[in-house]
Amino acid sequence: SGAARPRLTFLGTGYLGATYAICFAELGYEVLGLDVDAVKIATLAGGTVPFHEPGLDELLRKNLGSGRLRFTTSYQEAADFGDVHFICVGTPQRHDGLGADLGYVEASVTGLAPYLTRKALIVGKSTVPVGTAQWVEQIVHRHCDPALGVEVAWSPEFLQEGYAVEDVLRPSRVVVGVRSDWASRMVYSAHKGLFDLAASEDREVPVVVTDHATAELVKVAANAYLATKISFINAMAEVCEAADADVTQLSQAIGYDPRIGHRFLQAGIGFGGGCLPKDIRAFQARAQEIGAGEALRFLHEVDLINQRRRSRVVNLAAEELGCPAGPAGPDFAGARIAVLGATFKPDSDDIRDAPALAAAVSLARAGADVHVYDPEGMANAKTAHPELSYAASLDEAVQDAVLTCVLTEWAEFRTADPVRIGALVRERRVIDGRNCLDGGAWAAAGWRYRGMGRTALA
Ligand code: UGA
DSSP, X not given: OOSSSOOEEEEOOSHHHHHHHHHHHHTTOOEEEEOSOHHHHHHHHTTOOSSOOTTHHHHHHHHHHHTSEEEESOHHHHHHHOSEEEEOOOOOBOTTSSSBOOHHHHHHHHHHGGGOOSOOEEEEOSOXXXXXXXXXXXXXXXXXXXXXXXEEEEOOOOOOTTSHHHHHHSOSOEXXXXXXXXXXXXXXXXXXXXXXXXXXXXXXXXXXXXXXHHHHHHHHHHHHHHHHHHHHHHHHHHHHHHHTOOHHHHHHHHHTSTTTOSTTXXXXXXXXXXXXXXXXXXXXXXXXXXXXXXXXXXXXHHHHHHHHHHHHHHHHHHHHHTOOEETTEEOOTTOEEEEEOOSSSSSOOOOTTOHHHHHHHHHHXXXXXXXXXXXXXXXXXXXXXXXXXXXXXXHHXXXXXXXXXXXXXXXXXXXXXXXXXXXXXXXXXXXXTTSOSOHHHHHHTTOEEEOSSSOOBO
């Protein structure tokens, strides 16, 4: 069976697994998505994606209709169905340290393995510490008959929230760590739909076939590089602030060097989300364990620079409002502040480790009367931080504010009219935490404008 057009299961239908399951059904594969969360499964099976991702709802409904896509909570069903099983569960930061918690990986493998009755390939997609594939192999061999010859491969993914469908269907590369030619062929068959799509569009998808350890490292190395690039430009923002220089122009100028490039070179309030922050910490922890801690010591500094961006917004707000500095930081004494943005980036409802929300919380703790508005992240923000005040719209958030902080660069904020907004606030002061507004236009509309890593405009 299998090899020509293997049947695929995706274990874990969170952000990663749901997107992959839906997109691979779209490519023509027979797909089964599994999750232990029956509510999530019922939601997906009912045609609704339980998170915000452009274009995914339509693809879900289309492929449920085609009959190629189904969902289950039964490992036995998954084992009977699949030739290739993708592990797509989360690997959050541990509660007791910086390393990754592999509890969900272990649970998915011990859930599936006992039901396997024929040779199959288990492909890890989750972001994991180097050495995990080998550990998964041991678990597999403890829980199913070694004579079946079940194998393990690792194939990291690089999808970005907000672009997930495009990133899965048209990946920048496919990376896979395997131990045998059979595994390599199975992985090829399981991705052939991607290669065929590329060929039909006159593209090629670069493929890197390697060993387990390299494949595992590719993922964390890529995220460490991206995090470092952002912290680099944020460090330059700190220097620019001290030197009365402008980091946006500096970034533009250095980015013209193709070896540097403009992407991921935006200074602001730093990176957040479910990946970069936890991945650089887990990478350091793992490097320490395997005796390479010194090599990644700089990632600690990358993390610190990133954390400093969040306090920078709060200090800038205090500076702008002339708040007295108490022993525990500034005292905002009830000042009404609009916080525009809660998600870690636009076009997402994800608030995990979001700098915008963290800054809102700090401002509120320091005594400000904070009113938060976000186009998509309100429900998640309210659940995580019920102590904050939320506004139903941009206009409601800025009403009577003495300071307006734009902390996530949603289009709704970027295109907001400073003249119109200016009539709603009590005082026209804006902090542009993402350097995403046209400062000149805001200043012309009578606002005092503060960006990150640049001098004030008024
Ligand atoms: C990130 C990586 O970009 C993906 O390649 C990777 O697959 C993914 O993590 C993952 O490990 O699953 P994502 O977390 O969706 O993707 O978000 P990014 O678009 O990378 O943004 C991360 C954060 O960096 C955001 O808070 C964003 O505002 C910030 N950022 C980004 C900056 O502050 N400046 C920039 O120039 C770029």
